[in-house]
Amino acid sequence: MKAFLILEDGTVFEGTSIGSTREVISEIVFNTSMTGYLEVLTDPSYAGQAVCMTYPLIGNYGITPDMESARSWVDGYIVRELSRIPSNFRCEGTIQDFLKEQDVPGIAGIDTRALTKILRDKGTMNGMITTNENYNLDEIIPRLKEYTVGDVVSKVTCQEKSVIKANECKSVYPEGQGMMGATASAGGNIKPENRGKNYKVALMDFGAKGNIASSLSQRGCEVTIFPAHASAEEILAMNPDGIMLSNGPGDPETNVDIIEEIKKLYASDVPIFAICLGHQLMAIANGCPTHKLKYGHRGGNHPVKDLATGRVYISSQNHGYVVDTDKLDPSVAVPAFVNVNDGTNEGLKYVGKNIFTVQFHPEACPGPLDSGYLFDRFINMMGGEN
Numbered sequence: 001m002k003a004f005l006i007l008e009d010g011t012v013f014e015g016t017s018i019g020s021t022r023e024v025i026s027e028i029v030f031n032t033s034m035t036g037y038l039e040v041l042t043d044p045s046y047a048g049q050a051v052c053m054t055y056p057l058i059g060n061y062g063i064t065p066d067m068e069s070a071r072s073w074v075d076g077y078i079v080r081e082l083s084r085i086p087s088n089f090r091c092e093g094t095i096q097d098f099l100k101e102q103d104v105p106g107i108a109g110i111d112t113r114a115l116t117k118i119l120r121d122k123g124t125m126n127g128m129i130t131t132n133e134n135y136n137l138d139e140i141i142p143r144l145k146e147y148t149v150g151d152v153v154s155k156v157t158c159q160e161k162s163v164i165k166a167n168e169c170k171s172v173y174p175e176g177q178g179m180m181g182a183t184a185s186a187g188g189n190i191k192p193e194n195r196g197k198n199y200k201v202a203l204m205d206f207g208a209k210g211n212i213a214s215s216l217s218q219r220g221c222e223v224t225i226f227p228a229h230a231s232a233e234e235i236l237a238m239n240p241d242g243i244m245l246s247n248g249p250g251d252p253e254t255n256v257d258i259i260e261e262i263k264k265l266y267a268s269d270v271p272i273f274a275i276c277l278g279h280q281l282m283a284i285a286n287g288c289p290t291h292k293l294k295y296g297h298r299g300g301n302h303p304v305k306d307l308a309t310g311r312v313y314i315s316s317q318n319h320g321y322v323v324d325t326d327k328l329d330p331s332v333a334v335p336a337f338v339n340v341n342d343g344t345n346e347g348l349k350y351v352g353k354n355i356f357t358v359q360f361h362p363e364a365c366p367g368p369l370d371s372g373y374l375f376d377r378f379i380n381m382m383g384g385e386n
Contacts, residue, residue, distance in 0.1 A: 003107040025126060027127075028119065031054065064088060158227050189377070200221070305338050
């Protein structure tokens with residue numbers, strides 16, 4: 001069946017329908033990862049977006065047990081070529097069947113390189129995936145320009161509190177396979193006096209990837225996952241040793257109520273580690289705004305520099321907004337990481353507080369394990385290290 005991708009600038013791509021045949025309007029973004037397509041499909045941070053994969057062949061190892069959440073969150077999926085016959089000893093099905101089961105509409109067979117160049121030149125824009133061959137551009141273009149992502153955090157967050165026990169999730173990596181001094185096994189940089197403490201961590205779920213809780217559990221933490229709109233009072237009532245603010249989708253500055261609760265958490269003096277959207281929300285809670293990037297950072301190959309050590313790590317990223325450090329009060333926080341490609345902020349260290357935040361995803365495996373040491377740093381913070 002034919003399918004069409006229509007962009008708000010009037011560009012039309014014709015291809016083949018994959019997955020669901022329903023029509024969808026969404027923000028169109030691209031991801032440069034060569035692998036990890038299942039993690040992309042199940043990352044809640046993609047809610048409200050249709051993802052174009054720049055790597056030309058997708059689905060060659062099928063569907064494996066690597067989902068970041070229980071379902072797919074992308075609005076649509078765009079590929080050059082979809083593998084017809086997956087081959088992998090862990091394969092449990094095809095990506096074609098997965099897209100149909102998850103009701104994700106998609107399009108294959110288009111020039112994804114041309115699409116990516118348009119998005120890089122003109123910036124991220126809205127688009128429609130449709131199987132209607134009699135589409136009317138004059139009717140569709142105004143609808144595309146009116147589309148907004150909206151409150152997607154409420155859509156992706158958990159509905160009730162849950163607990164993951166310490167060591168309930170085990171590391172899949174053997175000892176001694178760290179990269180650039182980082183550790184492959186969970187907890188390799190945790191100080192001896194902080195090992196085996198079973199720290200209690202409150203994880204605020206703004207669209208948390210499953211491996212965040214797993215990374216903490218592997219390090220001996222008991223993780224209590226709270227819905228995004230939980231109050232600071234409820235979180236602090238459990239007397240946590242540390243608080244984790246997760247990744248998530250959408251424009252950070254629309255989360256007004258959540259930001260007010262984060263201000264209270266900041267004032268509590270409980271150690272806090274934040275990733276991606278959590279990083280942005282903590283900055284906004286302390287008076288530093290964010291702005292939208294032209295086409296965002298999405299992929300598994302983004303170099304970030306640790307300003308404390310000068311080391312560069314390969315990171316996984318998925319964000320369309322960035323903290324505006326030009327408006328950062330240096331008495332509140334200082335830059336801790338920077339993107340080597342474009343110089344944008346990738347992390348903050350808060351002055352006089354046991355709080356640090358990063359824009360990238362240390363729970364992912366792009367390096368493959370370059371930045372996992374940040375979870376160890378969080379454990380040491382809960383043990384009293386500044």
